Amino acid sequence: MTFFRTATEVAADLRRGTLSSRELTEQLFTRIDASEINAVVATRREFALDAASKADATTGGPLHGVPMTIKDAFAVAGMATTWGEPAFADTVAEQDAAVVERLQDAGAIVVGKSNVHHLLADFGRTENPVYGRTVNPWDHARTPGGSSGGAAAALAAGLSFLEYGSDLAGSIRIPAAYCGVYGLKPTPGTVPLRGFQPPGPPADPVREFPSAVGPLARSAADLRLALSVTGEPGAPSRRSRLADFRVGVVLDDPSCPVTGEVGRVLSDAVDALARAGVRVAAGWPDGVDPVVQAEAFGFQVEWFFAAMEGRELEGTDEQERQRATLGAAWARYFADVDVFLCPTVFTTAFPHEDRHRYDDQVFWIAQASLPGLPAVSAPAGGALPVGLQVVGPAHADDTAITFAELAADVLGGFVPPAE
Template identity: 85%
Template sequence: MTFFRTATEVAADIRRGTLSARELTEQLFARIDASEVNAVVATRRDFALEAASKADTTSGGPLHGVPMTVKDAFAVTGLPTTWGEPAFADAVADRDAAVVERLQDAGAIVVGKSNVHHMLADFGQTANPVYGRTVNPWDHARTPGGSSGGAAAALAAGLSFLEYGSDLAGSIRIPAAYCGVYGLKPTPGTVPLRGFQPPGPPAELVREFPSTVGPLARSAADLRLALRATCDPALAPSRRSRLAEFRVGVVLDDPGCPVTDEVGKVLSDAVDAFARAGVRIREGWPDGVDPADQAEAFGFQVELFFAAQEGRELAGVAEQERRRAESGAAWARHFRDVDVFLCPTVFTTAFRHEDRHRYDDQVFWIAQASLPGLPAVSAPAGGALPVGLQVIGPAHEDDTAITFAELAADVVGGFTAPGE
């Protein structure tokens, strides 16, 4: 189906003239209007249709004519930047975030915005007083994750061809896993954060780590395309180009946050398939990495991030920064012997909206890449409900993780539309 194709495919067809950007954008708006998922919550139709008509008569960049959406938290000219807060409901932006500027320079048409959790304050759900609740396209009784839940749900439901979200504590990777799409948390500092803020004068973050922004998509190749369009500096090449060349570290379960049977089976089957394809597997955590300690240390880093923005001081910062540096060094040593590290994105599939069982433990697996500042892709690995495989790469080698996720789809399958 057209609405579940990749951005790469759509851009190629528009450039060739075999697909009309104007017709596609009109059809996409009709699909958004009819959707019950509540993923795309604000649109700029006149702007988008005019840009699409122009794309049909001109040539452009790698995302030429592709209609896409971005997370509500990014400033987009002519649209409100609400963060799900009623006080910001009428705060219409008069400028674009850096990410939006760069995506449009690459030819993309930003047609609207996807829903977020209120003030981005929940990594497990997406609901707010302005736009209401977003549901999971696989099962409307379940969460799409948060706070980029609208982004992941829009892709899974065929309401957008590319998305951009944010990941402080898993807000890209968790929704990607729950909705069965791809999501990248880049190496911190890779993509500029300008224009990713609540309404108000342009502001500089007092402390950026561990806040990141990155793409969500229906293919790993689309992640690469979006990252190349938005990143600073240029993207380093992948270490490997064939699946059988990869050396892969693996941990699929841990007493600190045991995975469910469903998640465990899907991921175990995936790793078995990789081994049959010639991937060299090395099991176990890196030397010097205690996953429970990493999860606890990352919790402090998140608290430190918010304290810095609020002008509060915390005790023990020097010790915590030492722990973060030691984590980064341990992972760097590990990546001398492996190219990527595989683990669950989260320990369960999407939970029902009212179910908060072991809710905070979702961050355990997220923390393993976040504390040391490593790039990480959540890739769909199969399952009756989507199961996310987290592909962690070496620092500043984002394309190594993306390339593994791209090649892995040939073995375990990539994105599938709900119900297919």
């Protein structure tokens, strides 16, 4: 089970000298070569093995010697950054993205890249004309989600010890839920976006909200570790014991009803948390209409792309006032509540060609994204993975991470798929 251990555990063994980075990296490449899910689509073996040998002979940061992969939307010096677009397939990056620099400064070894949906333009699938389709390691007939589907699938299948992805419309959280791993959308602005762009000249500064980049992992502790070396420190966790958390909960809504399996797993999860002493209050925050919020988030995404293309949209001032009003409502809510729990997505991973209720996948995602709140998708169980979304107060990412970490003792945390 070495390849399903957490990055935190592996880093500790590497520091103690009970594990060799070189041997681990060699074995990881062998595992990647044998995989049939098409999650890790490009590697740099000579660089990685040389870095691993050096790691065995030295000491370093908190991720020293840990092999990992990264979404093929971040620039990695010496590797193509394709975004799944054939026109970019031979465009080699000259400089690392800020996230890559910081991970490597912490000692991580970026051994390769994980697959993405074409131009990151789909939250439900991961396929493109450069590398093809990534499948879900739980069931190859099903999607791993998108656009960070390669990242989530690689972690679930034991092909990487840590990942970094991006989340505009759920592209971290939806794949994490479908593949049964942890994924964090940080508070926007927490992690720098430099080097996260298609190949070409640096983009002109544009409106970054609501896009964010963040880690995926097999434990919430790994999310914290990755965020600590790549992002700006936020507020410490409000609570350190599970029983001290005050939790709001909404597990279903007539505007986007969850499937029976998702509803059963999440209901059982909340019941188990309540038995563990978590104080639970049901219902949406006062002043928050989830349908209005989902529609407003759709406008924000459209506005984001318009800004990228140099276009203007009508109604932006009114939309910003609405977002500020909803943000204030959430701020008032979090004065008395520590985290808010809801589904990550309304269903489990669906068959590749199934478009039924496709756009509904972002309804639950929008509830954290519009007000700019940090959100963790945590595995909650199920025959196919079900994601529980843990939403925290703005700039209190560690509160959401800590709740997800402590909840794993009750809910079970990451479970690898059968091989």
